[in-house]
Amino acid sequence: MSTSEKVRVAVVGAGRWAQVAHIPGWQREPRAEVVALADTDAEVAGAVAAKFSVPRAITDYRELLDDPGIDVVDVVTGNQPHFQISWDALSAGKHVLCEKPVHTDYRKTREAAALAATRGLRTKLGFTFRYAPAIRYAKDLIDSGFVGEPYIFNGFEQNSQWIDPATPLRQFDPEDDPAQIAVSSIEGYGAPIIDIMHWWLGVPLTAVVGAMRNFVPARVIRDTGRMTRANIDDGDMWIAEFGRDILASIQSSYVTVGNYPGIEARLYGSEGAVIVRLVDEFGICQTIKTARKDAVEFVEEQIPDRYFPPGGHSGEPWEFLFYSGLVSDFTAEILDGGRPGQGDFAQGALVQETINAFEESFRRRAWVDFPLGAEPAAQ
Ligand SMILES: NC(=O)c1ccc[n+]([C@@H]2O[C@H](COP(=O)([O-])OP(=O)(O)OC[C@H]3O[C@@H](n4cnc5c(N)ncnc54)[C@H](O)[C@@H]3O)[C@@H](O)[C@H]2O)c1
Numbered sequence: 272m273s274t275s276e277k278v279r280v281a282v283v284g285a286g287r288w289a290q291v292a293h294i295p296g297w298q299r300e301p302r303a304e305v306v307a308l309a310d311t312d313a314e315v316a317g318a319v320a321a322k323f324s325v326p327r328a329i330t331d332y333r334e335l336l337d338d339p340g341i342d343v344v345d346v347v348t349g350n351q352p353h354f355q356i357s358w359d360a361l362s363a364g365k366h367v368l369c370e371k372p373v374h375t376d377y378r379k380t381r382e383a384a385a386l387a388a389t390r391g392l393r394t395k396l397g398f399t400f401r402y403a404p405a406i407r408y409a410k411d412l413i414d415s416g417f418v419g420e421p422y423i424f425n426g427f428e429q430n431s432q433w434i435d436p437a438t439p440l441r442q443f444d445p446e447d448d449p450a451q452i453a454v455s456s457i458e459g460y461g462a463p464i465i466d467i468m469h470w471w472l473g474v475p476l477t478a479v480v481g482a483m484r485n486f487v488p489a490r491v492i493r494d495t496g497r498m499t500r501a502n503i504d505d506g507d508m509w510i511a512e513f514g515r516d517i518l519a520s521i522q523s524s525y526v527t528v529g530n531y532p533g534i535e536a537r538l539y540g541s542e543g544a545v546i547v548r549l550v551d552e553f554g555i556c557q558t559i560k561t562a563r564k565d566a567v568e569f570v571e572e573q574i575p576d577r578y579f580p581p582g583g584h585s586g587e588p589w590e591f592l593f594y595s596g597l598v599s600d601f602t603a604e605i606l607d608g609g610r611p612g613q614g615d616f617a618q619g620a621l622v623q624e625t626i627n628a629f630e631e632s633f634r635r636r637a638w639v640d641f642p643l644g645a646e647p648a649a650q
Contacts (some may be wrong), residue, residue: 292594398622404596424502456525467513479512
């Protein structure tokens, strides 16, 4: 593809997240255009295509695969079909952006990363929050030595979106054994802060331990509309040991009082500390505070303009602001073959492997070494 051409995108899945984040994000990017929408619900596909002036609406994503007029398949369906659609699109030679998780088994995500690498294709995960201007600014501060030698990272992803049992929950598998807590919050909501932990620290994870809890025992399940015993992890806490003796903690929950998205990332080091808060409060969706060892009171920093899209600001809806950063970066990676990839399927596999290790430590009530044993994934 020449740099004068636009990246042509097909969005698969036209639900809420596609409408508030993916499609508006792509439409803000001058080097890309959304040329098709696919949703198994024909009415949704048609209505959303009309709303966003997308010229083509279909129900079966497979029609996109041998279409030479499509460069990128953007997978934003519910979780179940993520892997199959991504795999089919990569096999057909398309670049793929996929919502997390690509697969709940990190080995399958790694296989998809390897497929992309052998075919020279770009991948990206929906790690929305690494593209928050405050998070990217903090990363540059860390890389420039602001915190010195990193000591402790604390990551939180918590809000109260399911504190009310009457709010219908989407991610629940009725096949799960009710005697055993099923992974939920840490996988559905913890992934982005785990991504930021790995990205900011940049050294290998060596061991993990932690626990999950089910605080709200029964809740309404979206597919049935019925109040159901749902033994799921709606809150959890983990400790992680990294190389260079760094310690980290992760806490995720969707029954903890507070607003979306509820991300907080803190890094304390030998010279200073950085705290980023991505919580939509009083019309502002992000803040960054810093302190130094000789000036220990945290002060709020202004995020430089270069971290925002043209005209962008912290008063915009966070979904739109952060996602426009994500798709802009993906577009740049596709157009510039030499640009290193970030937040891709390989990173997604690392994040998923961390979640799988967390779960194993809870099941075994023990520390689990990292990386996990690399047996091939079940087919
Ligand atoms: N990264 C983030 O911060 C973030 C935030 C919210 C949601 N998400 C993820 O985005 C995804 C979509 O979430 P949502 O809230 O929009 O869900 P949703 O249920 O509102 O929409 C999903 C849409 O996908 C369609 N669909 C399902 N299977 C399909 C298939 N095989 N082909 C085409 N269309 C299909 C459905 O008909 C539905 O319209 C989920 O995986 C969710 O976890 C990520």
